[in-house]
Amino acid sequence: MGTMRNQMKKWIKANDYEQPAKQEKKEERKSNKKLPVAPKERLSERDLKELMGINHPTYQRRRGSLRQR
Template sequence: MNKSLRDQLKDWKKQRALEKQSKYKKKNATPSKKKEEKLSDKDLRELMGTNRPTYARGRGGAYRQK
């Protein structure tokens, strides 16, 4: 005899819940390790912009290098 639609829906929800749990466990079973980026002193200075030329506004709105 066939199950009623309500019973089929309950079975489907149970099965769906088990699939979601197994997928969640698989994803978090092995945490990925991120490699730390090691930057040299020169690279850090370049990122901060300390090696760039500096400009100032002069008379007439012109930019001039200091």
């Protein structure tokens, strides 16, 4: 017993099967167009720290109550 590919080759030869021509997919046609490039957003160090939440208060549980750290 051979692999599936070998079996298909034998079947195609035995049945004189002609494979249909491949059609171009819509995605491939669309991929040829260049997409507009968005300008890169430059953030300051202060903006980055704000996004990461560095300056926000943190809370910790001590002796059963929440305390600001």
